[in-house]
Amino acid sequence: MRWYEALEWRFPGFSLAATRGFWWFLAWVSLLGLAALNTGNNALYMLLSLSLGAFVASGVLSRHTLAHLRGEIALPGEIWAGSSCRVAVRLRNSSRWLPAWGVLCRLEGLPGAVLAPPVPPRGEVGAFLLTKFPRRGLFPKPALVLEVRLPLGFFVKALHLPQGGQVLVFPRLVAAGAPRFAGLEEGGLVAGVGPLRRGGEVEWLREFRAGDDLRDIHWKQTARQGRVIVMERRERERPRRYLVLDPRVPRPEDPETLRRFDDLVAEVASVARKLVQAGEAVGLVIGAQVIPPAWGPEHLRRLLAALALAEPTSLEAPALSGFAGERATYRLVATP
Amino acid sequence: MSLRLAWQRWLGLGALAVLPPLGLSGAVAWPFLLPLALVALAAVTYRTPLRPLPNWLENLLAPLILAAVAAAGGLRFGVVRPVAHLLVLLGAVRLLGGTEPSRRKTSLAVLALLAVAGIASSTHPALGVYLLGLLAGVVAAVMVLLPQELARARGTTAPPPGVSFRVLVATVLLASLVAVPLFVALPRLRSPFAAAGVGARPVSGFREAVALHQLGEIKASRRPMLRVRFETGGPVDPSWLRFAGATLTHYRAGRWLEPKRTAPKTSAWSPGRGDLGAEITLEQSSDRLFVPPGTTHLLPPSEVEPWQDGTEAWRIPRQLEPPIAYRVRFQPEAVHTKPPGPEDLAVGSNQEALALLAAMAVGEARDELAKAQALERYLQSRYRYTVTTNAPLGADPVEWFLFTSREGHCEFFASAMVLLLRTLGIPARLQTGFAGGQSLGEGEYLLRDANAHAWVLAYVQGAWRIFDPTPAEGRPALESAASRWDPRALWGQLEAFWDRWILTFSLADQLEMLAGLLRGARQWLPRGAAAALAVALVYALRRWTIRWRRQAPEVSPLGKLLFELGRAAGWEEAALRRATPSELLASLLPKLTASREACLALFQRHQLVVYGGAPPPSRRQLAAWSRAVLEELRRAGAAARTTSGRGPSSPKGRG
Numbered sequence: 001m002r003w004y005e006a007l008e009w010r011f012p013g014f015s016l017a018a019t020r021g022f023w024w025f026l027a028w029v030s031l032l033g034l035a036a037l038n039t040g041n042n043a044l045y046m047l048l049s050l051s052l053g054a055f056v057a058s059g060v061l062s063r064h065t066l067a068h069l070r071g072e073i074a075l076p077g078e079i080w081a082g083s084s085c086r087v088a089v090r091l092r093n094s095s096r097w098l099p100a101w102g103v104l105c106r107l108e109g110l111p112g113a114v115l116a117p118p119v120p121p122r123g124e125v126g127a128f129l130l131t132k133f134p135r136r137g138l139f140p141k142p143a144l145v146l147e148v149r150l151p152l153g154f155f156v157k158a159l160h161l162p163q164g165g166q167v168l169v170f171p172r173l174v175a176a177g178a179p180r181f182a183g184l185e186e187g188g189l190v191a192g193v194g195p196l197r198r199g200g201e202v203e204w205l206r207e208f209r210a211g212d213d214l215r216d217i218h219w220k221q222t223a224r225q226g227r228v229i230v231m232e233r234r235e236r237e238r239p240r241r242y243l244v245l246d247p248r249v250p251r252p253e254d255p256e257t258l259r260r261f262d263d264l265v266a267e268v269a270s271v272a273r274k275l276v277q278a279g280e281a282v283g284l285v286i287g288a289q290v291i292p293p294a295w296g297p298e299h300l301r302r303l304l305a306a307l308a309l310a311e312p313t314s315l316e317a318p319a320l321s322g323f324a325g326e327r328a329t330y331r332l333v334a335t336p
Numbered sequence: 337m338s339l340r341l342a343w344q345r346w347l348g349l350g351a352l353a354v355l356p357p358l359g360l361s362g363a364v365a366w367p368f369l370l371p372l373a374l375v376a377l378a379a380v381t382y383r384t385p386l387r388p389l390p391n392w393l394e395n396l397l398a399p400l401i402l403a404a405v406a407a408a409g410g411l412r413f414g415v416v417r418p419v420a421h422l423l424v425l426l427g428a429v430r431l432l433g434g435t436e437p438s439r440r441k442t443s444l445a446v447l448a449l450l451a452v453a454g455i456a457s458s459t460h461p462a463l464g465v466y467l468l469g470l471l472a473g474v475v476a477a478v479m480v481l482l483p484q485e486l487a488r489a490r491g492t493t494a495p496p497p498g499v500s501f502r503v504l505v506a507t508v509l510l511a512s513l514v515a516v517p518l519f520v521a522l523p524r525l526r527s528p529f530a531a532a533g534v535g536a537r538p539v540s541g542f543r544e545a546v547a548l549h550q551l552g553e554i555k556a557s558r559r560p561m562l563r564v565r566f567e568t569g570g571p572v573d574p575s576w577l578r579f580a581g582a583t584l585t586h587y588r589a590g591r592w593l594e595p596k597r598t599a600p601k602t603s604a605w606s607p608g609r610g611d612l613g614a615e616i617t618l619e620q621s622s623d624r625l626f627v628p629p630g631t632t633h634l635l636p637p638s639e640v641e642p643w644q645d646g647t648e649a650w651r652i653p654r655q656l657e658p659p660i661a662y663r664v665r666f667q668p669e670a671v672h673t674k675p676p677g678p679e680d681l682a683v684g685s686n687q688e689a690l691a692l693l694a695a696m697a698v699g700e701a702r703d704e705l706a707k708a709q710a711l712e713r714y715l716q717s718r719y720r721y722t723v724t725t726n727a728p729l730g731a732d733p734v735e736w737f738l739f740t741s742r743e744g745h746c747e748f749f750a751s752a753m754v755l756l757l758r759t760l761g762i763p764a765r766l767q768t769g770f771a772g773g774q775s776l777g778e779g780e781y782l783l784r785d786a787n788a789h790a791w792v793l794a795y796v797q798g799a800w801r802i803f804d805p806t807p808a809e810g811r812p813a814l815e816s817a818a819s820r821w822d823p824r825a826l827w828g829q830l831e832a833f834w835d836r837w838i839l840t841f842s843l844a845d846q847l848e849m850l851a852g853l854l855r856g857a858r859q860w861l862p863r864g865a866a867a868a869l870a871v872a873l874v875y876a877l878r879r880w881t882i883r884w885r886r887q888a889p890e891v892s893p894l895g896k897l898l899f900e901l902g903r904a905a906g907w908e909e910a911a912l913r914r915a916t917p918s919e920l921l922a923s924l925l926p927k928l929t930a931s932r933e934a935c936l937a938l939f940q941r942h943q944l945v946v947y948g949g950a951p952p953p954s955r956r957q958l959a960a961w962s963r964a965v966l967e968e969l970r971r972a973g974a975a976a977r978t979t980s981g982r983g984p985s986s987p988k989g990r991g
Contacts, residue, residue, distance in 0.1 A: 028448065032452065035452065035456070037525060039456065040524060041456050042838055043455050043458055043459070043463060044455065044456050045522055045524070045841075046463070046464070046467060046519055046838065047452065047455050047467065048518075048522065049514075049515040049516075049522060050467050050468075050471060050511060050515045052514070052515070052518050053510070053511035053512060053513070053514035053518060054471055054475075054507065054511040056510070056511070056514045057506075057507045057510035057511040057514060058507065060510060061503065061506055061507060097506075098502055098503060099500050099502060099503065101479065101500050101503050102479070102482060102486070104486060104490070112492075113490045113492055114492050115483055115487050115490075115492055115493070115494055115495055117495040118495065121502075149482055149486070150479055150482060150483075150503070151475050151478065151503055151504075152474075152478055152507070153478055
């Protein structure tokens, strides 16, 4: 336990770390004190007092800055493990007189930081922070850490602001290879309406909705009716195709196995994203969880969420059944 | 602007900032400052980073720098001066290319050491302002450079460089506020390394035998020392304001020595003819009484037997508690001291040089008085007055003053004149004590520590006479009370305060303050405790009030009016607090006929204000509605009491 943690009741979320400047300052003050003591020169005592005064002032002002700062983060809609994401940081300074100067914002446990512009007294500023989530999964939102070094940079004082809620990190994106599909044994085709696949015949016209492809706009009708009209196409027949991920792995507690399983999940997620964005109807099977084929961003999100939360199981778990072709399953095999 | 260029500019500004005290205090000779000043100016003004000198050139410059330092005096004037010379030239070399991280550290270290040397050598009151300015500069530099360094280290973009004026002012203000008590509290202990043989020592009086110990401190102090009341009752001639503490005759090896104590001699009170009387009060502890040079009789403090030592000083026990009052009778024009002897003509080792200088100074003056006056004028006009001096250890201080430094304080001037007079064959002595003072009116004068002075007694034309070779700026003058608000006087007071409480603040002052604090604490402890308790109570009450207010819902004027209506309708307080507006309205409406619309409007507006964010009604409107409803409710209540003989009952049951 660090000494300042005893003050948690008074300064919640507060942490402190000495910088190199502090050690230089310590050496400076020691030498100055020795010189003052040795010579009895009061001008040196003045310099020493002012140096120590500056030290105290630096501590008080940086503490004041932190005590009056509040911040919150807004995470992007899609966060992919291992990919940079842009987090919006909003800082509010409730101090009546002093601006918050040189505030470094970062997310606890994550790389990346941003130096916020000066926050005026009783004002707000925004900044964007580039960071990376290392792993897929559902996590509590990382705390926003505000670090202050100024005015004299003797200490890094940090305020940890917990952010409520959770964040879902999708699997890592990799270069998607050729998909390995598995069909249901009973076979069959699915008929559906989907805006994402541009093939097929025009079924009817309707008003533009968010998410529609701009290439489907019927310009003549749009001009005629004075509102944006798009062509709805109909796929006559679509195959019911699934991406199948077998979560059974040998030695699920082994870190290397986990890493390889993550790679597998990343591959499935990348393939699923590529296909759905191309307008394919893709379903997903992970163990007992089955997501039927569908289209659109919402469906993609559903697939990715399932993949983000996929956990490996042991080989004793029941095998997948009902899918044609074992070779079409994404599966880890035991390595010698 | 790139980070390197920013560093270069701030280093250049830093170098320019540390130069003035070095030059003005004389710690560094002006020609030595020139290279660093030029390089610093270039660093500030150039828009590209300055390149470092090639290694071969730096290697070539190193011995030249050492030679220049040696040529400027080397260690003859102590350690600080040559080190400062060395650092200044080194700084000029290293500042070129100072943006490179390795050279940057050297440049910063050199500048820091130079700043310390300059500050340590300065005694002017402007030093306080300079220090605050320096701190502001450091804070500004950190505010500009630190975010950029941080952004570079973290691989992020830095906000545009700038300085927050408010943060700057707050830092400097807070730092100075903290620095004042720290300055007072930092213990002025003597280090075991103090006074190590480093080749020089401060010469501040000839300590062993002269009464004026540590003259610099005394000259800076405004503490009252003597209070004198002349029996004439009016203004007196300034020459009367001279009170001797010691008369010194023996000058050996650069020191004034106290001769062997003569037989104790006391004085009896028997006023003579032509004498003037004065009552003198010592305001500080002292081991001697100060008397006019022409004193004929001394009436010592009661129960004290003063005795005269070898310096003709009237000694008393030091442990006497001030104020110590005594009376003297004196002859204003006369000087009463021992007749001249052979020791009054003794001169130090370098008699030829002194005689040569004395002969040059007196010129064509013939008689002794003219010679003494010529010497007095010569010293006053050709030498400079200063309180702080540094004489080399091996040198005779008076010779060093006369032939080398040509500046010093009153003891140097007086000692020099004594020796010069002696080379001319005129017996002379050094007398120390207090002179001048501040008029308090009605023949009363106040002499402070700063009035400490040294002058010369010369035996000319068969009598001892007083001469004062110290230039006018170092001679304590007669201050009138009216000149207090004169800007010069104010500056003088500031200087005196600075000298007394900053430059010469010592362990003795600290102990005195501590004792005062302890005395005050003992006296004020009960009251302080009571005040602290009262403050704590007020604070606790305030905290409780704030918390209670946060917990208690705030009731708007409209809400208060609804409460009033409920009370008028006979609701109990507790039931009223639990009731919703709809329930209250439902209970009111059956009782109203004429003001029914007003009541409905009132409740409707209440709902709109509370839940819809509508503005509250005007006071006039509110008053109109409430008056109508309240009057009708009261009428109904009165009618009910008349008919049933008791108050409203229906809503009571709700409580």
